[in-house]
Every structure is written in structure tokens, then in C-alpha cells.
Amino acid sequence: MHEFGIAEAVLAAVERRADGRPVRRARVRAGVLLRISPDALDQAFALAADGTVADGAHVELIVDPVRLTCGRCDRTTTSxxxxxxxxxxxxxxxxxxxxxxxxxxxxxxxxxxxVPGNSRRDRADPSGSA
Structure with a gap:
């Protein structure tokens, strides 16, 4: 299951971007040639993310097609x-x-x-004194 290696790479990028904040969802765009199964990626990500800022997060996978150009008729298409x-x-x-x-x-x-603090008082003063 190559999705686990991909999930670990995605998790590393998610952790860098999250900067310690808890993550709910990650959107990943992958080419069709990577042959990623959305369900397998989501399961692999759940295992890799256990105990991290992305614990419980869902991965949304968008699969991009490949672009093909024919050398005989010069037609370009996607697949x-x-x-x-x-x-x-x-x-x-x-x-x-x-x-x-x-x-x-x-x-x-x-x-x-x-969010800690008293909304009726100056938020810059953590003691809450006026």
C-alpha cells in the first residue's frame, strides 16, 4: 500500500503549515498516474496522524488527469x-x-x-484588571 508513504509526506507538509494548530481537513491534489485510492489514503493518513495536530483530520483527494499528445495526428486530450x-x-x-x-x-x-480573556476588559491585560 503505497498510500502510507504518501500519507506520511502529506502529514509532514500539513504539520509544517499548521504550525502546532489542530487540523480538521487537508485537501490534496494528485495526478492520476500516482494511482492513489481515496479510501486507502484516508485510512493511511488516519494511522500516520494519530497523536499529531492532524489526529482525526480527513483528507480530501482531488485527482488530476494526465495530458496526452499524439505524435501522429498532434491531437491533445486528457485521460x-x-x-x-x-x-x-x-x-x-x-x-x-x-x-x-x-x-x-x-x-x-x-x-x-x-479564547481566554474577559471580553468586557482589555484583552492585552491577562489579569483582567481595568
Whole structure:
């Protein structure tokens, strides 16, 4: 299950971006050539994130297609899988572009349930004196 290695890499990026704050969700964009299973990635991430700022966080996976250009007819198309022939001319001389990227797009932090301080007094004064 290569998703575990990917989950560890995503977790490292999430922890850097979160800077100690608890994380609710991470959005990851991955190329189709990485062949990542969304369910397997979510499970692997849950295991890797146990006890970290991302403990309990969900991973949203967006899969980007690969771009194919036919060397015979010069048609460019995209595919969500590996295509062996050009859909226009049947040619097999295909140049592959992209499809192997992995990007942490965003994280959603858990909102603080309580902010210390007395809202009726100066928040800069932690003792609460006026």
C-alpha cells in the first residue's frame, strides 16, 4: 500500500503549515498516474496522524488527469487512466504530460472553542484588571 508513504509526506507538509494548530481537513491534489485510492489514503493518513495536530483530520483527494499528445495526428486530450491509443487516430506514439504531481492545496484548522480573556476588559491585560 503505497498510500502510507504518501500519507506520511502529506502529514509532514500539513504539520509544517499548521504550525502546532489542530487540523480538521487537508485537501490534496494528485495526478492520476500516482494511482492513489481515496479510501486507502484516508485510512493511511488516519494511522500516520494519530497523536499529531492532524489526529482525526480527513483528507480530501482531488485527482488530476494526465495530458496526452499524439505524435501522429498532434491531437491533445486528457485521460483519467492510462490510454494506449489516441482516441482520434488510433496512434500509439503518445507523449504524456503531468499526472504525477502531488500537492497539498490547503488545510482547514479546527476553530478555537474558547479564547481566554474577559471580553468586557482589555484583552492585552491577562489579569483582567481595568
Amino acid at each position: 483519467d487512466g492510462l490510454v494506449a491509443v489516441c482516441p482520434a487516430c488510433g496512434g500509439t506514439d503518445l507523449a504524456i504530460e503531468g499526472g504525477d504531481e502531488l500537492v497539498l492545496e490547503s488545510i482547514e484548522l479546527v476553530e478555537a472553542a474558547h
